[in-house]
Amino acid sequence: MIRALFPVLAILAVWVLLADGALACAVCSGGDDDVKVKDSYVAATIFMSLLPLCVVGGGFLFLRHRYRATPDE
Amino acid sequence: MTSRTTSLRVVTNPRPPVVPSAVLGMLLFLFTELMLFAGLISAHSIARAGALLGWPPPGQPRLPLEETALNTAALLLSGALLIVAQRVFARDKRRTKPWLTASIALGAFFVIFQGVEWVGLIREGLTLTSSTHGGFFYLIIGIHALHAVAALIVLGMNWLRLHRGILAQSTFAAGQVFWYFVVGVWPILYWRVYG
Numbered sequence: 148m149i150r151a152l153f154p155v156l157a158i159l160a161v162w163v164l165l166a167d168g169a170l171a172c173a174v175c176s177g178g179d180d181d182v183k184v185k186d187s188y189v190a191a192t193i194f195m196s197l198l199p200l201c202v203v204g205g206g207f208l209f210l211r212h213r214y215r216a217t218p219d220e
Numbered sequence: 221m222t223s224r225t226t227s228l229r230v231v232t233n234p235r236p237p238v239v240p241s242a243v244l245g246m247l248l249f250l251f252t253e254l255m256l257f258a259g260l261i262s263a264h265s266i267a268r269a270g271a272l273l274g275w276p277p278p279g280q281p282r283l284p285l286e287e288t289a290l291n292t293a294a295l296l297l298s299g300a301l302l303i304v305a306q307r308v309f310a311r312d313k314r315r316t317k318p319w320l321t322a323s324i325a326l327g328a329f330f331v332i333f334q335g336v337e338w339v340g341l342i343r344e345g346l347t348l349t350s351s352t353h354g355g356f357f358y359l360i361i362g363i364h365a366l367h368a369v370a371a372l373i374v375l376g377m378n379w380l381r382l383h384r385g386i387l388a389q390s391t392f393a394a395g396q397v398f399w400y401f402v403v404g405v406w407p408i409l410y411w412r413v414y415g
Contacts, residue, residue, distance in 0.1 A: 190265065198255070218235075
């Protein structure tokens, strides 16, 4: 099973290592070499990736806390 | 002939819901709204970073940072008053009305003040199509104002129910969650859009 995955992992590794950095949004200064813009893209990507995870995680902890605090029948 | 016996378990005192359905529904709705604001703020940050001629662009008015600080204080105070209203509601429903009224009044002040601010900005030349700056400003702050108006309507309906003596704890809690969202998102918008 793991051996079967080797070619896929190798292709993925080559793809990640050889690919140039790309800013995909065509409408907001896409492909701009400006460091500020690149930093903004990175910050926005991290923010948009982590926010839903934090909210869902926080929601889970909140529900668990409420469940434990609610008395049984 | 066979007889079938069915046993019924009668639950006399069922476990109360972990979160009332109204609150859970509101939380799910607000999660999607949070992602909407997050997307808008991210797009705004990227556009701002890529502005070659500075932000705001030349010829466009500066946003009224100081006046809006006063409005921000009014909104935060409104949220604080709603927390007090919720605590009073848990003890004595009849004494809740002044706190809820004050909270709604301050929220209404926030929305009206923003309307006045918008009129001034439009007169100075900042419109939805005048620049990216204007477009983002009216889109982000406008969507927030829309949420503020909707939350005020919900709180107003809660006020009416309270007046008639039929306001349930879960209904009030759902309205509160909506208003806390409006209050909680605003400082981030103020920091990113006005700052």
